[in-house]
Amino acid sequence: MTSTPAASRGTLLIINGPNLNLLGTREPEIYGRATLSDVEHLATAAAEAAGFGATCLQSNHEGALVDAIHAARGSAVGIIINAGAYTHTSVALRDAIAGVELPAVEVHISNVHQREEFRHHSYLSPVCTAVIVGAGVHGYELAVSVLDKALAPAQS
Secondary structure (H helix, E strand, C coil): CCCCCCCCCCCEEEEECCCCCCCCCCCCCHHHHCHHHHHHHHHHHHHHHHHCEEEEEEEECCHHHHHHHHHHHHHEEEEEECHHHHHHCCHHHHHHHHHHHCCCEEEEEHHHHHHHEEECCCHHHHHHEEEECCCCCCHHHHHHHHHHHCCCCCEE
């Protein structure tokens, strides 16, 4: 897990799930050539530009992702999650996101709706503030932008 210092607006938890550690070499025709490190630097820079700190975590283990989401309740103001294959299978991740009551943005590098039928359903989407699909790694920057607006002080 990598972290930047908490900034004035708090910290965003940036989660990447199973097989995303293989970015850059795994099916580059689908996921591109950017590595996980590239994604984390991109998302962290976008977070810092918006006044947030960032904590990045990648795990191939569902329980580690659930634990990180639970821990975010006391340490983060929002979540960006690319749960990989767990998007389509994990009620546990869905319940964790719902339970912590933090705004969350679901990100997918590829357009899952142009892929296999089983990838068309997400357990996470109903409990997320927004879903970004098919924007490549730029989707992480878009997710920061969504949270930037969602976490802006209310205008009177």
